[in-house]
Amino acid sequence: MSYPLLDEVSCPLELKKLARADLPQLANELRNYLLDSVSQTGGHFASNLGALELTVALHYVFDTPHDRLVWDVGHQSYPHKILTGRRGQMHTMRKQHGLAGFPKREESEYDTFGVGHSSTSIGAALGFAEAAKLKGEDRHAIAVIGDGAMTAGQAFEALNNAGHRDVNLLVVLNDNEMSISPNVGALTNYLSKLLSSKFYNGIRSKSARVLEAVPPLKELAKKGEEHVKSMLTPGTMFEQFGFNYIGPIDGHDLDTLVTTLANIKELKGPQFLHVVTRKGEGYKKAIADPVKYHAVTPFEKEDGMQGVKAAKVSYTKVFGDWLCDMAKVDKRLLGITPAMREGSGLVRFEQENPDRYFDVGIAEQHAVTFAAGLACEGLKPVVAIYSTFLQRAYDQLVHDVALQNLPVVFAIDRAGQVGADGPTHAGSFDLSYLRCIPNMVVLTPSDENECRQMLYTAFLHEGPSAVRYPRGTGPGVEVQSVMTAIPMACAEVRRRGSTIAILAFGPVLASALEAGDALNATVVNMRFVKPLDGGLIAELAASHDYLVTVEEGAVMGGAGSAVLENLMAQDLCKPVLLLGFPDRYIEHADQAVQLAECGLDAAGIEASIRQRWAI
Ligand SMILES: Cc1ncc(C[n+]2csc(CCOP(=O)(O)OP(=O)(O)O)c2C)c(N)n1
Ligand SMILES: CC(=O)[C@@H](O)[C@H](O)COP(=O)(O)O
Numbered sequence: 001m002s003y004p005l006l007d008e009v010s011c012p013l014e015l016k017k018l019a020r021a022d023l024p025q026l027a028n029e030l031r032n033y034l035l036d037s038v039s040q041t042g043g044h045f046a047s048n049l050g051a052l053e054l055t056v057a058l059h060y061v062f063d064t065p066h067d068r069l070v071w072d073v074g075h076q077s078y079p080h081k082i083l084t085g086r087r088g089q090m091h092t093m094r095k096q097h098g099l100a101g102f103p104k105r106e107e108s109e110y111d112t113f114g115v116g117h118s119s120t121s122i123g124a125a126l127g128f129a130e131a132a133k134l135k136g137e138d139r140h141a142i143a144v145i146g147d148g149a150m151t152a153g154q155a156f157e158a159l160n161n162a163g164h165r166d167v168n169l170l171v172v173l174n175d176n177e178m179s180i181s182p183n184v185g186a187l188t189n190y191l192s193k194l195l196s197s198k199f200y201n202g203i204r205s206k207s208a209r210v211l212e213a214v215p216p217l218k219e220l221a222k223k224g225e226e227h228v229k230s231m232l233t234p235g236t237m238f239e240q241f242g243f244n245y246i247g248p249i250d251g252h253d254l255d256t257l258v259t260t261l262a263n264i265k266e267l268k269g270p271q272f273l274h275v276v277t278r279k280g281e282g283y284k285k286a287i288a289d290p291v292k293y294h295a296v297t298p299f300e301k302e303d304g305m306q307g308v309k310a311a312k313v314s315y316t317k318v319f320g321d322w323l324c325d326m327a328k329v330d331k332r333l334l335g336i337t338p339a340m341r342e343g344s345g346l347v348r349f350e351q352e353n354p355d356r357y358f359d360v361g362i363a364e365q366h367a368v369t370f371a372a373g374l375a376c377e378g379l380k381p382v383v384a385i386y387s388t389f390l391q392r393a394y395d396q397l398v399h400d401v402a403l404q405n406l407p408v409v410f411a412i413d414r415a416g417q418v419g420a421d422g423p424t425h426a427g428s429f430d431l432s433y434l435r436c437i438p439n440m441v442v443l444t445p446s447d448e449n450e451c452r453q454m455l456y457t458a459f460l461h462e463g464p465s466a467v468r469y470p471r472g473t474g475p476g477v478e479v480q481s482v483m484t485a486i487p488m489a490c491a492e493v494r495r496r497g498s499t500i501a502i503l504a505f506g507p508v509l510a511s512a513l514e515a516g517d518a519l520n521a522t523v524v525n526m527r528f529v530k531p532l533d534g535g536l537i538a539e540l541a542a543s544h545d546y547l548v549t550v551e552e553g554a555v556m557g558g559a560g561s562a563v564l565e566n567l568m569a570q571d572l573c574k575p576v577l578l579l580g581f582p583d584r585y586i587e588h589a590d591q592a593v594q595l596a597e598c599g600l601d602a603a604g605i606e607a608s609i610r611q612r613w614a615i
């Protein structure tokens with residue numbers, strides 16, 4: 001495939017040299033290049049196809065990086081990366097030491113703000129805009145936010161703040177009616193009203209026809225039309241927030257995009273451009289199934305993504321199956337997801353229990369408080385949420401759930417390192433931020449079967465609880481269909497050795513057992529971070545010279561810290577080595593590589609122990 005125009009564009013300055021008439025051809029080449037590249041590397045796909053023309057137009061009209069362009073989530077920024085000098089690195093996308101899957105300040109001056117979590121772009125862009133004003137710099141700040149990301153409260157907090165500020169801020173809403181799954185909520189319905197614009201245009205054309213006959217009234221009607229418009233179009237809402245609303249316009253029509261953006265560039269004050277795109281645009285299979293093609297593994301362009309039968313069951317599937325089974329047992333069970341139906345394994349649960357399934361949009365804070373409200377009424381909500389995204393709802397977990405000791409189960413997926421998504425998505429801190437909360441019970445399954453049993457144990461608990469499990473599959477143990485509660489705070493010794501006792505929390509148990517074999521150490525599956533099995537800890541301290549804790553989470557404040565506190569509380573003093581994530585961010589790579597980098601593979605655990613005590 002040749003890319004004659006794209007070959008001339010290694011930066012936006014070179015893009016600007018192209019005639020406007022050449023932009024559609026450039027976009028065509030860019031789309032072909034994107035398809036070639038992502039079909040080989042995998043990564044986020046449909047969103048990049050949908051935001052492609054918008055990306056070309058933004059870099060063509062604005063003077064990036066002098067004008068600050070902020071992407072929301074940033075999963076749609078691959079065309080941006082290609083146009084800003086990183087085309088030659090696209091084959092390294094999301095690979096170790098390669099391009100990050102999201103904009104990253106250290107990667108390029110064009111990546112003005114690091115993203116990955118949604119709905120931060122408007123707030124950050126406002127920061128850029130206010131800074132320009134304070135520093136007397138003449139520059140634009142542009143936030144590009146999707147309709148999914150628009151469902152988060154943080155986006156509206158920023159709109160509310162920005163709308164009454166006299167700053168050069170442009171918010172571009174990329175509306176494709178999709179989140180990862182179809183978008184949800186009243187805002188979506190509100191935006192859709194406009195997209196079915198025949199309704200509004202029908203009103204307009206009818207009133208215009210009638211009024212042609214009586215010209216003097218036409219002016220009056222113009223006012224009337226504005227009033228009609230103000231009742232019907234979403235611009236009204238954004239205008240109520242103090243923005244000048246423009247749109248909706250076709251987000252794949254480069255001529256319209258360039259003309260509109262060029263006009264907006266000359267305006268002062270907060271501007272809101274509503275752009276309508278199609279997720280997956282330009283690749284039929286992705287258009288047909290934007291959910292499946294939101295993120296892809298490498299695939300043949302002609303054949304598309306082929307469903308491969310997974311050799312082992314993922315923790316996510318274990319959760320999804322448990323949720324469906326438990327729903328049959330207890331009618332009080334409800335399933336809640338903040339816009340991660342597929343990722344959290346809730347597709348089957350929704351099909352089987354549509355009235356007990358709640359996708360609240362990208363609204364983690366609301367998801368948790370909503371669960372608390374449900375629990376107050378005697379229901380048993382299960383909040384399915386990624387560890388990293390639960391960070392968004394920490395106050396709600398403390399204030400609305402734990403303080404009131406409400407029976408909410410947090411099914412925490414993607415706990416630990418997550419691989420290609422990198423540090424923005426790593427589940428590094430949940431053990432640290434959960435165990436310090438009174439009333440919380442925190443369980444760490446070491447394999448797929450224990451995950452099911454712990455979810456059951458958590459569900460039976462009459463208070464708040466969290467079960468945390470990693471992205472992907474476990475050691476491949478058989479998952480028993482029977483559900484058996486695990487006695488609270490009960491750890492289990494998995495290997496008897498001497499001198500050294502290794503206390504493992506979660507799936508790292510497998511590596512700990514390997515290291516234990518090499519060191520003839522005792523190895524314990526701790527199972528609970530809170531409450532801890534203090535009796536066993538005392539027994540181990542009395543019968544071993546050294547203790548080691550191992551967890552797939554931050555060492556600081558994590559499970560190992562809990563063991564230290566427990567030892568001190570029992571006046572037990574023993575040398576303890578804490579193994580887990582170091583106090584820095586682990587860059588994107590395969591999960592196994594990341595864990596090895598943290599010294600959490602078997603060799604790493606053994607080496608750390610030998611090195612610490614010169615064994
Ligand atoms: C706080 C947070 N919650 C959830 C996610 C997971 N997530 C990534 S992209 C996405 C959907 C975004 O939809 P939209 O903003 O409309 O972008 P599109 O994919 O449609 O281009 C979600 C839910 C996230 N990145 N951040
Ligand atoms: C961009 C985003 O936040 C999601 O698409 C996320 O990358 C999904 O992660 P998983 O692939 O682990 O489900």
Ligand SMILES: [Mg+2]
Nearest residue numbers: 146147148178
């Ligand atoms: Mg969308």
